[in-house]
Each structure stands twice: as C-alpha cells, then as structure tokens.
Amino acid sequence: MKRMCLKGGHVVAGDVLLSTDVLVVGEKIAALGDSASFGLGADDEVVDCTGCVVFPGVIDAHCHIALDTGVFATGDDWLVGTSEAAQGGITSVVDFVGPQPGEDLHHALDARLAQAETGIVDHAFHLTALDARPETLCSISRCREWGISSLKIYTTYRPNYYLDDEAIVSILERASDSDLAVLVHCENDAVVTHETARHRGEDLYRSYPAMRPSLAEVEAARRVIALSEYTGARVVIAHNSAVETARVVAQARSRGIRVFNETAPQYLFLSARDNRESPEPWRYILQPPLRAAEDNEGLQASLLFGAVDMVITDHCAYTREEKIHGMAGGVPGGLPGFATLLPMTASVPGMTWTKLARVLCQNPARIYGLWPRKGAIIPGFDADIVVLRDEPVEIIDARHGGFAGYSPFVGHLGRGRIDRVYRRGECLVCDGKLAAHPGRGEYLRV
Numbered sequence: 001m002k003r004m005c006l007k008g009g010h011v012v013a014g015d016v017l018l019s020t021d022v023l024v025v026g027e028k029i030a031a032l033g034d035s036a037s038f039g040l041g042a043d044d045e046v047v048d049c050t051g052c053v054v055f056p057g058v059i060d061a062h063c064h065i066a067l068d069t070g071v072f073a074t075g076d077d078w079l080v081g082t083s084e085a086a087q088g089g090i091t092s093v094v095d096f097v098g099p100q101p102g103e104d105l106h107h108a109l110d111a112r113l114a115q116a117e118t119g120i121v122d123h124a125f126h127l128t129a130l131d132a133r134p135e136t137l138c139s140i141s142r143c144r145e146w147g148i149s150s151l152k153i154y155t156t157y158r159p160n161y162y163l164d165d166e167a168i169v170s171i172l173e174r175a176s177d178s179d180l181a182v183l184v185h186c187e188n189d190a191v192v193t194h195e196t197a198r199h200r201g202e203d204l205y206r207s208y209p210a211m212r213p214s215l216a217e218v219e220a221a222r223r224v225i226a227l228s229e230y231t232g233a234r235v236v237i238a239h240n241s242a243v244e245t246a247r248v249v250a251q252a253r254s255r256g257i258r259v260f261n262e263t264a265p266q267y268l269f270l271s272a273r274d275n276r277e278s279p280e281p282w283r284y285i286l287q288p289p290l291r292a293a294e295d296n297e298g299l300q301a302s303l304l305f306g307a308v309d310m311v312i313t314d315h316c317a318y319t320r321e322e323k324i325h326g327m328a329g330g331v332p333g334g335l336p337g338f339a340t341l342l343p344m345t346a347s348v349p350g351m352t353w354t355k356l357a358r359v360l361c362q363n364p365a366r367i368y369g370l371w372p373r374k375g376a377i378i379p380g381f382d383a384d385i386v387v388l389r390d391e392p393v394e395i396i397d398a399r400h401g402g403f404a405g406y407s408p409f410v411g412h413l414g415r416g417r418i419d420r421v422y423r424r425g426e427c428l429v430c431d432g433k434l435a436a437h438p439g440r441g442e443y444l445r446v
C-alpha cells in the first residue's frame with residue numbers, strides 16, 4: 001500500500017497543535033510522531049511541510065452544488081463544484097437532496113447520487129422534506145438505511161418549501177424516532193412577506209436586508225427550538241445571521257435542549273452597509289440577508305467562545321451575470337463560498353488553528369455522524385489533509401470567484417495560503433494547482 005510522510009509541519013491534531021510528522025498509509029492516517037520511527041523506505045513519498053500548518057480536510061456541512069430550487073438553477077456541476085471546493089481545502093461536503101413537490105424521496109436521492117458521481121470530494125446529503133404526507137414520513141423513517149443522518153426543512157418560501165407548525169411537529173417527531181438531525185432554515189414567513197410587500201418598488205439590491213428583518217429569524221428560531229423541546233428532535237439552526245439567534249440557541253442549550261447552529265463567513269464579515277453603500281450591491285443578495293455590523297462582531301465573538309458550532313458556505317454558484325441582471329423569476333439569492341470558507345474564517349480576530357479545526361472539521365463531523373472517520377488528523381481517520389501557509393491572502397474575483405466569477409469578499413484579507421489538499425491520501429491540489437482525477441469522491445453513508 002502507498003505510504004507517504006508529511007514531514008516537519010505544525011499539525012492540528014484533535015485540539016492541540018503539534019510539531020510532528022504524519023504517516024499516511026493508503027487512504028488512512030497511520031501515525032503521528034518522529035518520521036525516524038516510521039521505517040520509511042526509498043519508495044515512500046516524503047512531503048516537506050516545514051513552516052506549514054497541517055490542517056484537517058474541511059467539511060462544508062451546508063452547500064448547494066448544481067442547485068435547482070424549482071425557480072432558479074445554477075449552471076455548475078459536481079466536477080466543477082467539488083473542484084472549487086477542493087481548492088478551498090474542503091474534502092467533504094454535505095449537500096442536499098432537493099425533491100420536486102410530490103417526488104418520491106428515494107428517487108430524488110438516487111438522482112442526486114448519479115449527479116455526484118463525477119465529484120472529487122466525499123459527499124453526504126441532507127434530505128429536504130417539503131411536506132408531512134404519510135409517504136414523506138415513511139421515507140424519513142428509512143433515511144438511516146439510505147445512509148442519511150439529517151433532514152432539511154424551511155419555515156418560509158411559499159408555496160414549495162414552507163411548512164406550517166403542524167407539519168414541522170410531525171417531521172420533528174419522526175426525525176426524533178429515527179435519530180436524525182434536522183437543519184432548519186428559520187425566517188418567519190409572514191414577517192418576510194409583509195416587509196417584502198412594504199419595500200416593493202424600491203431598489204431591491206439596496207433594500208434587501210430590510211425586506212427580511214432579523215426579528216423574522218429570531219422568532220422562527222425560538223419557535224423551532226420550542227418544537228424541538230416538545231418533540232425531542234435534535235435541530236440545527238441554519239445559517240445564523242443575527243447575533244440574537246446565537247443567544248437564543250445558547251439559552252436553549254443552558255436548559256439542556258439539543259440544539260446546534262451554524263453561521264457563514266458572509267454573516268461574520270459583511271453587513272447591510274454593503275447593500276446600502278457598495279457601488280456593486282448585486283454582490284450581496286442572499287437569504288437570510290446581511291445584518292448590522294454589530295451582528296458581525298457578535299457572531300465572531302460567539303464563534304470564538306463556542307456559541308456557534310459550525311461555519312459553512314451555503315455555496316450557490318449563481319454567476320455575476322445572473323446576479324446583476326436577474327434570471328427568469330427575479331434575482332437569485334445565494335453566494336459562492338468554497339474558495340473563501342477557510343481563509344475568511346481563519347481571519348476572524350483571535351481565531352486559532354485548533355479552534356478553526358473545531359468549527360470547520362470536528363463539529364460538523366460529530367453533528368452529522370462522520371466522526372470518527374472524518375474531521376481530525378488522528379490515526380485511523382481518513383487522510384483528509386490540507387497543507388497551508390499562515391500568510392495573508394487578498395480575496396480577488398479572479399482567484400476566488402470560481403464558476404460564479406465573483407466573490408462577495410473581494411477586497412477583504414483572508415488568512416492561509418493553501419499548498420496541498422489530500423482526500424483519503426489522494427492529492428487533489430498540489431502546489432496550489434488542481435491535480436485530481438474526476439469521479440473519485442465517495443458517498444458517505446452516515
């Protein structure tokens with residue numbers, strides 16, 4: 001079996017940073033320690049990691065490759081999307097199975113698995129539940145045998161995605177019985193509908209944050225947490241954009257409720273001021289929308305002290321053209337983020353490499369059942385490894401835009417220049433350049 005030694009780096013191993021060597025045998029991490037003890041032979045590859053951080057492969061637990069919402073669709077595919085992910089240090093993604101209304105969920109999963117066959121990183125899926133029909137509840141009970149450990153539901157977007165409280169309770173109950181996590185997009189639908197109507201006729205790009213106020217997110221999160229308490233289901237509050245939402249989650253946890261949360265770099269660094277004052281406000285249309293600068297600061301602090309569990313991309317590859325001119329159906333919401341997840345999150349003031357590994361790797365692995373296979377550089381785990389330099393990286397469209405052709409973080413300074421990326425021991429990125437064979441990403445049954 002192929003043996004490889006990553007020599008002389010600073011290794012993020014679990015919760016500690018060690019100056020040590022890493023032995024990879026085949027697809028697995030075999031040992032940490034002095035390479036003199038590895039018994040290396042002339043045929044074994046030795047990669048000089050002197051001066052580099054050796055970081056676990058990132059798990060992006062919320063992204064949308066080749067997205068089709070029924071209203072909007074992105075033009076990327078799994079090879080394009082996962083190649084971009086790999087170049088950003090992401091070696092596993094948890095994407096979505098998004099059925100059409102009335103579609104059989106197992107059929108939708110099979111179709112998604114077929115799409116993902118060209119991908120280069122490993123992948124798992126959240127299964128989106130659009131309703132609480134008996135067929136849907138029956139499918140939820142079978143998720144575990146299909147290798148699925150989580151559902152996705154929405155409290156907004158009529159008519160396709162919205163669920164009322166009765167449907168949410170039925171789904172949470174069934175998820176609890178099957179030990180599935182439920183990722184919930186939280187925005188109060190009535191508030192969003194009212195505010196959107198009130199601001200109609202204004203410049204959408206400038207007024208977008210006002211159309212979907214923080215209060216809508218906070219209310220829905222409170223309600224979902226109450227229903228989680230009622231049903232015993234494990235819920236994850238999706239893309240926390242308001243600091244008050246993170247507070248609500250923290251309070252619920254202190255009462256012993258099993259609730260987790262995630263945020264994204266856009267909510268840590270961008271604000272409604274970008275919508276109001278940027279000469280290019282088209283870069284900042286997403287749901288939930290950007291909030292106040294105080295929310296950025298509050299979420300950054302929450303992340304550092306553990307009140308936010310995960311940072312995810314919510315990657316959607318709508319192109320610059322589609323964002324500027326709209327598509328049939330209007331302006332699509334959603335931002336590209338694969339290239340910027342690691343460098344932007346690493347640039348949060350006070351962030352350490354071990355804390356970063358917790359929010360980008362360990363916590364997603366634990367919450368979605370990928371632990372103890374993914375999420376850390378520990379013997380026995382998959383050899384998913386990023387070798388990077390602790391250097392500032394200026395975010396520019398040409399380097400970080402990918403398929404979308406732009407980055408919302410343009411002009412920001414990230415941290416961490418990625419040299420090499422390994423997925424199960426295979427080099428996907430070598431000396432900063434893509435070097436992967438298409439189609440070797442695996443479906444992670446969890």
Ligand SMILES: [Zn+2]
Pocket residue numbers: 062063064314
């Ligand atoms: Zn999303």
